[in-house]
Amino acid sequence: MEIKERRVISVIVINEASVLSRVTDLFSGRGYNITSLTVAPIPESKYSRLTIVTSGSVRVMEQITKQLHKLIPVLRVYEHADLVEKEMALVKFPITENITDINTLCEAYNGKIVNVGENVIIAMVADEPKRVDNYLKAIKRYNPKEIVRSGAVALER
Amino acid sequence: MQISGAQMVVEALIAEGVDTVFGYPGGAIMNVYDEIYKQDKFHHILNRHEQASVHAAEGYAKASGKVGVAMITSGPGFTNAVTGMADAYMDSIPLVVISGQVPMSLIGTDAFQEIDAVGISRSCTKHNYLVTDAKDLPRILKEAFYIASSGRPGPVHVDIPKDVTAQIEEFNYDIELDLETYKPHTKGNPRQIKKAMEAISKAKRPLFYLGGGVINANASEVVREFVHKTGIPAVETFMARGVLSFDDDLLVGMLGMHGSYASNMAMSETDLVIGLGARFDDRVTGKLSEFAKNAEVIHVDIDPASISKLVNANYPIVGDVKSVVEDMLEHSSKVNPNRYEPWRETIKNFNELHPLTFHEDSERLKPQWVIKRVGELLGDDANISTDVGQHQMWTAQFYPFSRPRQFMSSGGLGTMGYGFPAALGVKAASPDKVSINFTGDGSILMNIQELMTAVEKKLPVINIILNNNFLGMVRQWQTLFYDKRHSETDLSVQPDFVKLAQAFGGIGYRVHTKEEFDAALKDAVERNVVAFIEVIVERMENVMPMVPAGGSLFNMMLLEKKEK
Numbered sequence: 001m002e003i004k005e006r007r008v009i010s011v012i013v014i015n016e017a018s019v020l021s022r023v024t025d026l027f028s029g030r031g032y033n034i035t036s037l038t039v040a041p042i043p044e045s046k047y048s049r050l051t052i053v054t055s056g057s058v059r060v061m062e063q064i065t066k067q068l069h070k071l072i073p074v075l076r077v078y079e080h081a082d083l084v085e086k087e088m089a090l091v092k093f094p095i096t097e098n099i100t101d102i103n104t105l106c107e108a109y110n111g112k113i114v115n116v117g118e119n120v121i122i123a124m125v126a127d128e129p130k131r132v133d134n135y136l137k138a139i140k141r142y143n144p145k146e147i148v149r150s151g152a153v154a155l156e157r
Numbered sequence: 158m159q160i161s162g163a164q165m166v167v168e169a170l171i172a173e174g175v176d177t178v179f180g181y182p183g184g185a186i187m188n189v190y191d192e193i194y195k196q197d198k199f200h201h202i203l204n205r206h207e208q209a210s211v212h213a214a215e216g217y218a219k220a221s222g223k224v225g226v227a228m229i230t231s232g233p234g235f236t237n238a239v240t241g242m243a244d245a246y247m248d249s250i251p252l253v254v255i256s257g258q259v260p261m262s263l264i265g266t267d268a269f270q271e272i273d274a275v276g277i278s279r280s281c282t283k284h285n286y287l288v289t290d291a292k293d294l295p296r297i298l299k300e301a302f303y304i305a306s307s308g309r310p311g312p313v314h315v316d317i318p319k320d321v322t323a324q325i326e327e328f329n330y331d332i333e334l335d336l337e338t339y340k341p342h343t344k345g346n347p348r349q350i351k352k353a354m355e356a357i358s359k360a361k362r363p364l365f366y367l368g369g370g371v372i373n374a375n376a377s378e379v380v381r382e383f384v385h386k387t388g389i390p391a392v393e394t395f396m397a398r399g400v401l402s403f404d405d406d407l408l409v410g411m412l413g414m415h416g417s418y419a420s421n422m423a424m425s426e427t428d429l430v431i432g433l434g435a436r437f438d439d440r441v442t443g444k445l446s447e448f449a450k451n452a453e454v455i456h457v458d459i460d461p462a463s464i465s466k467l468v469n470a471n472y473p474i475v476g477d478v479k480s481v482v483e484d485m486l487e488h489s490s491k492v493n494p495n496r497y498e499p500w501r502e503t504i505k506n507f508n509e510l511h512p513l514t515f516h517e518d519s520e521r522l523k524p525q526w527v528i529k530r531v532g533e534l535l536g537d538d539a540n541i542s543t544d545v546g547q548h549q550m551w552t553a554q555f556y557p558f559s560r561p562r563q564f565m566s567s568g569g570l571g572t573m574g575y576g577f578p579a580a581l582g583v584k585a586a587s588p589d590k591v592s593i594n595f596t597g598d599g600s601i602l603m604n605i606q607e608l609m610t611a612v613e614k615k616l617p618v619i620n621i622i623l624n625n626n627f628l629g630m631v632r633q634w635q636t637l638f639y640d641k642r643h644s645e646t647d648l649s650v651q652p653d654f655v656k657l658a659q660a661f662g663g664i665g666y667r668v669h670t671k672e673e674f675d676a677a678l679k680d681a682v683e684r685n686v687v688a689f690i691e692v693i694v695e696r697m698e699n700v701m702p703m704v705p706a707g708g709s710l711f712n713m714m715l716l717e718k719k720e721k
Contacts, residue, residue, distance in 0.1 A: 014338055017287070022279060029280050059465075066462035072284045072304060075338045 004055045006035070008080045008154045009064065011050040014073040015041050022071050023050060032056060032064055036087075036151030047075060051153045053129070082157045087129045088150040089136065090114075093121040097142045109135040120145065162291035163188035163322040166255060169298040171198045172330045175226050177217060177585050178202070179210040183230025184270060185257030188322035190228075202585065202614050205606035207234050209578035211241020211312075212604070215250045216582030219565040220540060222375060224306050225250065225582065230257045232270030235316075236277070240572060242312045243281035247569025248396065249373055251310035253301045254282075260320040261289060274316045283311030291324035296332060303334055308341030309460040310373055341459065345476030345484055353431075353455045353472040354488040360429035360453075362500040363389045366412070369396025369568065370434015370458060376479035377561040380433060381405075383482050388494025390504050392420040394435050396568045399558035409504055410513060413441040414704045415550040418511035421702075421710040423504050424449055430468075432456040434478045437467040438569070447709035457481045511702070513554055516719050519695040524548060524623040525555050527674060527692050531593060531621065532557040534678060539591040540583045542566060544576035544600030547629035550700045552595045574603030580618040581611055591619065591682055598624040598648055601689075608661035611687040619681045622654055622691045625698065633699045637714075654691040663687035 013019045020039060027034050035053040042049050056064065061079060068077045093102055095118070102123055103113050109132070111125030125135050129152050136147060160168065166189050170178065177200045182190040193201055204210040207229045214225030225245075229238045235256045245252045259268040275287045284304050286297045294317070301313040357363055371380050377400045384391050384407050392412040393400055401408040410417035412424050421443075424430070430452045435441070442448040445467060456463075456470035457478055464473045474481055515525040528551050531539065537559045543549040543566040558564050565583060567575040576594040584592040601622050611618050628646040635643050655665030664686055666677035674692060681688035701716040 017289075018275065018279070021276070025279055063462065063466060066466075070460070070462055072336070072339050 004057060006053065006055050007061055008083060008085060008152060009052045009054060009068070010078040010080065010154060011052065011068055011074060012042070012047050012076040013050060014075065015046055015048040016073060019048070019073050020050075022073065023068065026067055026071065027054075030063070030067060032060065036149075038151040038153050051151070053152050078156060080154055080156055083154045084157060085128055085152050085154040086126055087132050087152045088124060088126045089132050090148045091123050091136075091139060091144045092146040093123065093139075093142050093144055095119050095121060097121065102139070102142055105135070105138055158328055159325055160328045161188065161192075161322065162288075162294050162317065162324050162326070163192045165291065165294045165328050166298065166317070166322070167192040167196055168328060169295060169330055170226060171196070173224070173302050175199050175224075178226045178228055179204055179213040179217070179582065180228030181207050181210055181230070181234060183234045183257065185231035185259055185319045186228060186234070186255075186322075187257070188319060189255070189257070189317075200585075202581070202610065204578060204581075204610045206604065207237035208240050208574065209604050209607050209610070211238045211252070211254060212244065212572070212575050212578035213582035213585070214252050214254075215241065215245050215248075215575075216542060216565050216579030217586045218250050218252060218582070219579075220562055220583040221586035222562065223586075224302055225252045226255070227252065228255045230270070231259055231274065232272050234270075235272060235274045239277060239281060242278055242314060244567050244570040244572045244575060245312040246281045246283065248567065249310050249369065250312065251305040252312040253298075253305050254312055254314045256314065256316050257322070258287070258316045258318040261318045262320065264318065275314065278314040281312075282314045285314040286316065288315060288317045288321050291321050291326040294321070294326075295328055295330050296334075299330065299332060299334055300336065303336070304339065309370075342461070342475050343459070343477040343480050345457065345474045345481035347484065349472055349474045350481065350484050351488060353474060354485055354491060356429055356453060356455065356472060357387065357389070357431065358491045358493070361496075362427045362503075363429040363431055363497065364423050364427035365389055365391035366394075366424070366430050366432045366435050367391055367397040367400050368394045368433065368435025371397055371400045371478050372561045374434060374459070374478040376434070376482055379479055379482045379486065383486055383489065386486065386489045386494070387492045388497050388501070389431070390423060390497075390501055392416070392423060394438070394441055395553050395566070397435070398553055398564045399561045402559040403557035404559075409508070411553055412710070414443070414706070415554065415700050415702070416704075417508070417513040417554070418702055418713060418715065419504055419507035421704065421713060422507045425709070425711040426503070427452045430454045432458070432470075433482065434458060436463045442467065443704045443708050443710045447711070511715055514716065516716070518719065521693055521695045522669070522671065522674070524625070524692070524694040524698060525551050526671070527621065527623060527694065528552050528555045528595060530671070530674065531678065534675070535591055535593070535682070537563075539593045540565070540587055542576045542580040542583055542592070542594045544594070544596040544603075545571045545573045546597045546600060547633065547698070547700050548595050548597045548623045550630075573600040576600060577604050577607045577618065577620060578610075580620075581607060581614070581616045584616040584618055592617070594618055594620045596620055596622050597629060598622055598626060598651060599628040605657070608658065608663055608687065612662040617685045617687050619678070619688045619690065622689060623694050624651075624654070624691050625694050625696045626651065627696060630700070636697070636699070638705070654689050658687070658689035661687075663689060665689040665691065667691045667693070669693050
């Protein structure tokens, strides 16, 4: 068995119609996984940056990189080894939960409470994806009503 | 000059030097057809089905080395063409396929004959475009031709809404393309080339593994020179037939599922595979873990993704085969051809042990005889296309191909119905050669309507229908692997092929004997008209030798030897 490893790839693409479908179609058509995908324009350029978290063996990763390169609007593909990686999560709690506890917990994960309304508290954290996992485990006892994760973004060191 | 989008399409085709367009009109593409009507710079061939238009463009492209052009309308016109595009994608055939689309204002409204064409073609083209503004049209068409024909060639689809073909804008085709994200690598890395040449000079049993990329790169001549300078034997893939001439001493044969014993054994015994423009397809390699098990691999390919995709390359060289082989030739003085004499001897023995042959032991004609016979009678004077199935494999095995671009067949996708329309394109590109389509009684019915195109446009293709009243290749697998349960492959109920040809204005022959066949072929060639020659052949003949799917190349089912 080939070992499947979690990998992060950045893809720089021309910011044009259907470029995202080209990338995602390639993954689905060739049977590759997408764990998460984020995309946003690169400021002051005609390019966008996609950050894809995927998994696969060394051979599969090599194919993914090469196949992505073959797409006409793809400028560059980076398969990151040494990187800074962050992900954001937003969580909605009932107003009845202990707001101080939640705030302290958020602070430990590089976050804070961002909104308190009549019925709910909304908190955010931004941290490494693994730590976000831990945070989400830790808040379970405060009965989160809704959780949304952004998917990872990454930069090479 | 200020012209409409439709005029731009026509002007661009003329500027690209297109002399033949294959297509079928319809609502969304009518503006363009109106402009085609008004011009006389290129021919338009009206096929009777859009799939056939794309296959015809493929045949044209393969025979001529130019970009093939197909034009179709939106909706069903487009979806009919998808098989052709997928076929061209798999076999790396340069095409530009132009389709009409409903007007921009109707896109997304489920309009009449609307379909998300670029959404569908994305996965079966090298690239595609939806043109939303006629201002972009000159650039997009120029890019389409460039992308289709450069790097690893392939089909490019351009979808143009009807209002864009009506829009009037400035047309200037004399533009420099600026594709900063697409720069195919043609020159091979000199250091890798040097290392590869050292490996060749040190190998004891090296073997050229030639693929269709050699033909696409127009590298056959330089590859022939390289093979002879080094004295290294060569095997060809199905797609590479004709790179070396059939009578070349260094050509071992075709390898793979229905390759010759000697070719497959040579590949199993070699210590250095020299892969040129080949992609280690599963029909070639058989069981991957046993493929060329003791060999190092040099892999030259224009497509980096083909290298080390299936078989790890010790010497990966990304580049155009022609350019790389030219560079390799500069180092070829290091290679002593005498060194490989024992290896050539070994391969000769393989060939003598189990030569590629067949037995003439039935009352009915053997299909292999028919193919060989056409080779004897026409040889180099014919261009050969095929459909898909047993006849296709027999053609690849037994026709004496002597030059590149002589053989067109659907290799990657395996599209039944490819042969006849492709042969029309071949004939249009190469009118001085006889255009033969070897087909089966199953395949021919899949684009039978092209009889009308052929007769109308006076494209005298000779279709040789090897009729065994079976969907032969599937029947063969059923016989061998499904305990003779011939599920839905018996084609005993058939049209009268002679009358069928006649009904469209062609001529038909039904032959049972060698004498009848010779007479029919001679007559058809002399009369130079669209013909069906239906040959009644042995029903239960199998394509041999055979590597069962997933098996190892050295583990072949062989033709039973006959006592003489």
